[in-house]
Amino acid sequence: MAVKSVIEAVREAMREEMQRDERVFVLGEDVGWRGGVFLATQGFIEEFGPERVIDMPLAEASIMGIALGASFRGMRPIPEVEFADFLWPAVNQLIGEAARVCYGTNGSVNAPVTIRIPYGGGIRGGLFHSQNVEAYFFHTPGLKVVAPCTPYDAKGLLKSAIRDNNPVVFLEHKKTYRLVRGDVPEEEYVLPIGEAEVKRPGQNITVVSYGLMVHYCLEAAEQLAAEGVADVEVVDLRTLKPLDTETVLESVKKTGKLLVVHEDNITGGVGSEIAALAADQAFDYLDAPVARVCGPDVPTMPFAQTLEDAYMPSTQKITEALRNLAAY
Amino acid sequence: MTQLTNQTDGQADGPLEEIAAGFSRPLPQGIAPEDLVDYYRRMITIRTIDERIWMMNRQGKVPIAASGQGHEAAQLGALLAAEKDGNCFHFPYYRDLSIKMGAGLTPTQVMLSFMGKEGDPYSNARQFPLQGADLAHNVIQTSNVVAAQLTHSVGYALGCKMQGDDQVIFVYFGDGASSQGETHEAMNFAGVHRLPVIFICENNGYAISVPQRMQMAIGDVANRAEGYGFPGIIVDGLDLLASYEACREAIPHARREGPVLLEMKLERLMPHTTDDDDSRYRPREEIEAVRERDPVVSFGNFMLEQGYLTEEQEEEIRAEARRAVNEATDFADAAQPPDASNLHENVYAP
Numbered sequence: 001m002a003v004k005s006v007i008e009a010v011r012e013a014m015r016e017e018m019q020r021d022e023r024v025f026v027l028g029e030d031v032g033w034r035g036g037v038f039l040a041t042q043g044f045i046e047e048f049g050p051e052r053v054i055d056m057p058l059a060e061a062s063i064m065g066i067a068l069g070a071s072f073r074g075m076r077p078i079p080e081v082e083f084a085d086f087l088w089p090a091v092n093q094l095i096g097e098a099a100r101v102c103y104g105t106n107g108s109v110n111a112p113v114t115i116r117i118p119y120g121g122g123i124r125g126g127l128f129h130s131q132n133v134e135a136y137f138f139h140t141p142g143l144k145v146v147a148p149c150t151p152y153d154a155k156g157l158l159k160s161a162i163r164d165n166n167p168v169v170f171l172e173h174k175k176t177y178r179l180v181r182g183d184v185p186e187e188e189y190v191l192p193i194g195e196a197e198v199k200r201p202g203q204n205i206t207v208v209s210y211g212l213m214v215h216y217c218l219e220a221a222e223q224l225a226a227e228g229v230a231d232v233e234v235v236d237l238r239t240l241k242p243l244d245t246e247t248v249l250e251s252v253k254k255t256g257k258l259l260v261v262h263e264d265n266i267t268g269g270v271g272s273e274i275a276a277l278a279a280d281q282a283f284d285y286l287d288a289p290v291a292r293v294c295g296p297d298v299p300t301m302p303f304a305q306t307l308e309d310a311y312m313p314s315t316q317k318i319t320e321a322l323r324n325l326a327a328y
Numbered sequence: 329m330t331q332l333t334n335q336t337d338g339q340a341d342g343p344l345e346e347i348a349a350g351f352s353r354p355l356p357q358g359i360a361p362e363d364l365v366d367y368y369r370r371m372i373t374i375r376t377i378d379e380r381i382w383m384m385n386r387q388g389k390v391p392i393a394a395s396g397q398g399h400e401a402a403q404l405g406a407l408l409a410a411e412k413d414g415n416c417f418h419f420p421y422y423r424d425l426s427i428k429m430g431a432g433l434t435p436t437q438v439m440l441s442f443m444g445k446e447g448d449p450y451s452n453a454r455q456f457p458l459q460g461a462d463l464a465h466n467v468i469q470t471s472n473v474v475a476a477q478l479t480h481s482v483g484y485a486l487g488c489k490m491q492g493d494d495q496v497i498f499v500y501f502g503d504g505a506s507s508q509g510e511t512h513e514a515m516n517f518a519g520v521h522r523l524p525v526i527f528i529c530e531n532n533g534y535a536i537s538v539p540q541r542m543q544m545a546i547g548d549v550a551n552r553a554e555g556y557g558f559p560g561i562i563v564d565g566l567d568l569l570a571s572y573e574a575c576r577e578a579i580p581h582a583r584r585e586g587p588v589l590l591e592m593k594l595e596r597l598m599p600h601t602t603d604d605d606d607s608r609y610r611p612r613e614e615i616e617a618v619r620e621r622d623p624v625v626s627f628g629n630f631m632l633e634q635g636y637l638t639e640e641q642e643e644e645i646r647a648e649a650r651r652a653v654n655e656a657t658d659f660a661d662a663a664q665p666p667d668a669s670n671l672h673e674n675v676y677a678p
């Protein structure tokens with residue numbers, strides 16, 4: 001085991017997959033000599049050459065569309081979008097096209113593309129460097145959506161995404177890139193897409209989250225445990241689509257109380273589906289209304305520190321919500 | 329090696345000028361008289377089925393169709409050049425019946441597709457007719473979104489290059505699609521990486537109802553190629569041999585030097601789709617004049633005048649096409665649509 005950051009884990013996963021399979025290549029803005037804006041592909045052009053590490057013109061629709069076309073030919077492209085906020089020109093190729101390839105050809109053509117998207121706020125990124133984009137893809141059949149929060153999960157899941165025969169939206173929370181460090185095995189491993197993980201077992205309240213917020217949920221859970229208020233179970237979805245309903249339901253049925261936490265806007269977010277799932281399939285087990293701590297319905301966290309703080313779910317906001325649930 | 333040059337004056341030049349001048353010339357390189365008979369047969373079968381599809385729409389049996397009438401010569405010319413080359417792949421759009429059917433589908437397969445029945449070779453009736461993929465004949469068209477196929481084709485070409493295959497990729501689109509940002513992005517990237525892509529703009533002068541003068545401030549889409557660093561050629565897309573010749577020249581150029589844009593000037597003989605009424609935006613005289621330029625009629629006249637066909641053979645070809653299309657129509661009409669249980673299949677690849 002070695003302690004690594006999330007960005008190092010992402011880099012390792014791609015490098016190993018490119019060494020393992022010559023069909024794998026990366027393309028995006030500044031991924032070559034610059035090594036990517038977050039240095040995810042640092043050293044790649046030296047190791048793999050410009051044929052497999054392609055610096056693209058500044059045009060996101062074609063980054064995704066060209067990746068898709070190459071995947072029709074049997075390649076396994078990893079397009080990188082510099083920031084989730086710049087993804088929108090590529091959305092037709094992702095939601096309109098990639099998600100429908102297998103279905104629309106009745107299975108004769110696949111689209112094994114893993115699009116890597118640095119996303120999320122809390123970094124003073126303002127309206128156009130902080131966005132959460134997961135709900136749009138969570139809603140779209142034909143896509144898989146992965147959102148890890150630790151170096152171990154990021155590496156194992158990214159390797160699985162690259163090997164998957166479907167388009168995978170791989171969401172990397174920017175704030176975790178260098179902030180979150182953890183053990184990563186030296187030996188080869190992959191983690192299956194579609195499996196949530198109980199990051200902290202508990203008996204009284206279930207918290208379901210993903211990405212950066214998982215770490216805040218864990219902090220809140222420890223605080224409540226130290227205070228003797230509640231023993232909170234933290235479920236990290238890791239994969240948003242396909243959703244691991246089994247792990248969520250098993251936890252909710254055990255604790256009887258559910259809090260959903262995400263940074264994305266509250267309305268129509270992943271949390272709405274988790275709440276609906278609990279209402280639909282665990283109604284008889286619930287001892288309290290399902291609670292949500294999510295981003296408010298404003299267009300992304302603003303630039304000013306005060307406004308960003310007001311937007312972002314925090315350990316404190318999560319702790320308050322947990323206290324209310326514990327007292328219910 | 330190649331005679332391809334940029335065109336800026338709206339006129340065909342060099343060998344293409346001869347082509348535009350008419351049919352009274354030797355056959356282009358690589359073409360034998362039997363190829364012409366074969367292609368005339370395909371053309372007549374395609375036109376026969378195109379007309380039948382429209383009729384079946386009026387009978388309520390084909391929900392929607394975009395007619396390819398007027399585009400046959402351009403598409404079959406490209407297909408003929410691709411077949412002669414032997415290592416090409418096609419990314420057509422929704423008006424490319426002649427590419428999709430000409431590439432090898434039977435009339436029955438085509439009719440199953442247009443009627444939305446089990447056995448549609450492209451998507452098993454998930455998509456509009458003949459959309460999806462027909463890998464057996466090197467064709468992919470995943471979508472209805474105008475110009476989405478251009479970046480796909482360029483990506484496919486990139487994949488071929490990375491795999492060491494010298495396949496040449498044909499991508500087809502209308503004048504309407506030339507306005508899309510993705511068209512620019514695709515051509516730009518193909519130019520930068522000198523990818524073996526032949527961009528075929530089937531310019532019929534209309535994006536549904538919007539005439540070319542409202543779509544662009546220039547007369548020739550071909551001019552845009554210069555901005556991407558590759559040749560743009562104007563071709564008489566109503567002439568099968570001219571279309572063939574331009575594509576035949578373009579293939580080795582694409583393979584050795586990179587992309588080519590061929591602007592096939594042609595006519596849309598029918599409304600945009602079976603749901604459209606072109607009399608709302610096209611003067612009657614224009615519609616009538618356009619029908620006088622029917623590429624199927626002119627190719628037939630050429631075949632007869634040059635003695636490649638006798639009138640008797642020509643009538644046999646038409647009779648055989650009618651018979652095949654009748655049979656296909658009856659078969660498809662009696663066939664079943666896919667079972668409802670198919671709804672959930674193939675959302676994801678295994």
